[in-house]
Structures are given as C-alpha cells and as structure tokens.
Amino acid sequence: MNVSTATTHCITDTAPAWYLVHCKSRQDERAEQNLLRQGYTCYRPQHSCERIVRGRRQIIAESLFPGYLFIQLAADANWAPLRSTRGVIRIVGFGGVPLQLDDGLIERLQQRTTAPVIPALQTGDRVRITEGGFAELNAIFVAMDGEQRVILLLNMLNRQQRISLPLVSIVKN
Numbered sequence: 233m234n235v236s237t238a239t240t241h242c243i244t245d246t247a248p249a250w251y252l253v254h255c256k257s258r259q260d261e262r263a264e265q266n267l268l269r270q271g272y273t274c275y276r277p278q279h280s281c282e283r284i285v286r287g288r289r290q291i292i293a294e295s296l297f298p299g300y301l302f303i304q305l306a307a308d309a310n311w312a313p314l315r316s317t318r319g320v321i322r323i324v325g326f327g328g329v330p331l332q333l334d335d336g337l338i339e340r341l342q343q344r345t346t347a348p349v350i351p352a353l354q355t356g357d358r359v360r361i362t363e364g365g366f367a368e369l370n371a372i373f374v375a376m377d378g379e380q381r382v383i384l385l386l387n388m389l390n391r392q393q394r395i396s397l398p399l400v401s402i403v404k405n
Contacts, residue, residue: 248273248306249332252324253314260301263319270313273304275338277345282352282399284379291352296345300324302338358405359384361397370405371395 253274255263264276277296285292295301303323305311311330314320323330353359357373361384371384377396384402385392 248304250275250302250304250335250338251330252333253301253303254321254324255299255301255319256321257299259319260295260297260299263317264301266317266319267301267303267314270317274301275304275342276301277341279345284376296341302333353382353404359402360405361386361402363401364397366395366397371402373402373404 253263253267260276264274267274278293279296280291280293283290283292303314311323314323325331353373355374359371359373359382361367361369361371366386369386371386374383374385374394376399377383380399381396382399382402384395384397386395387393
C-alpha cells in the first residue's frame with residue numbers, strides 16, 4: 233500500500249486523530265491500562281481464540297496486533313506523558329512526526345472485532361462433524377486431544393466409538 237493513500241496523513245489540524253503506539257514486548261495491555269488511567273482514549277483490537285490453559289480449554293482475548301495499540305489525540309494535546317508511560321516505546325511516525333491514521337480504519341477495525349464469542353466446548357456437548365469421512369454425523373464431545381484435535385463419541389453400529397478429529401472439523405450443535 234502506498235503511504236500517500238487516504239489511510240494515513242501528517243498532522244495538519246487540532247481535531248482529535250488516531251495514532252499508532254508501539255509498545256514494549258508483551259506489554260500492550262499494560263500500556264493501554266496506564267494510558268487509560270491518564271485519561272487518554274485508547275483502542276487495542278482483540279480477537280478471541282481457544283487455548284489450553286492448565287489442561288483446560290479456554291477462550292482467551294488476545295491482541296490482534298501484539299505490541300501495538302491505537303490512541304486518539306489532538307495535535308495540540310500534551311504528548312510529553314506518553315514518553316514516560318510504562319509499556320510505551322514511542323508513537324509511530326516518520327521523520328520525528330507522528331503519523332495520523334484514517335478514522336475509517338479504526339471504525340472498520342472496531343466493527344470487525346466486535347464479533348460474538350463462540351462458547352468453549354464442555355464434556356457432553358453435542359457437536360456436528362463438518363468434514364472428512366464422518367461429515368454431517370452428530371457426536372458427543374469428550375475432551376481435547378492436544379491443542380488442535382478433539383476426542384468424540386460417535387454412535388456407530390449400535391456402539392459408541394471414540395474417534396479423534398481436528399478441532400476445525402466440528403461445530404457445536
């Protein structure tokens with residue numbers, strides 16, 4: 233993408249605009265909390281993903297852009313506290329001039345990252361297999377088999393059989 237497109241432009245007025253903040257490694261959440269505490273308007277896009285935490289499958293919110301967050305400031309605002317905020321490295325810019333982001337970009341990100349969270353599977357949940365040799369059959373979720381596979385009970389020939397499938401090949405009924 234060309235920098236001269238409508239997504240970015242240099243500071244030209246005093247109206248509040250969005251800027252990109254570069255944060256210290258794994259400290260974007262800390263930086264966001266500290267900036268919010270100081271009264272700044274921040275936005276850290278997140279997405280939900282399933283992880284195994286202490287042997288249990290959980291849905292966790294992670295940063296969409298690890299190490300970065302967005303902050304809304306007026307060009308005539310006091311920028312000095314940003315430099316000493318814990319977790320913040322710098323405001324992204326060129327030639328020492330912070331780079332304004334298009335408001336439409338932030339709005340689109342906010343619309344896309346407010347998708348509903350899919351509930352995690354619990355033992356006994358009914359699921360439908362969506363792909364593979366068992367596609368369109370119903371089964372019962374038993375447990376996770378690693379991070380990307382599941383163990384299911386499938387009723388075949390009047391017996392319940394345990395099978396292991398990729399997590400992406402099932403949906404909750």
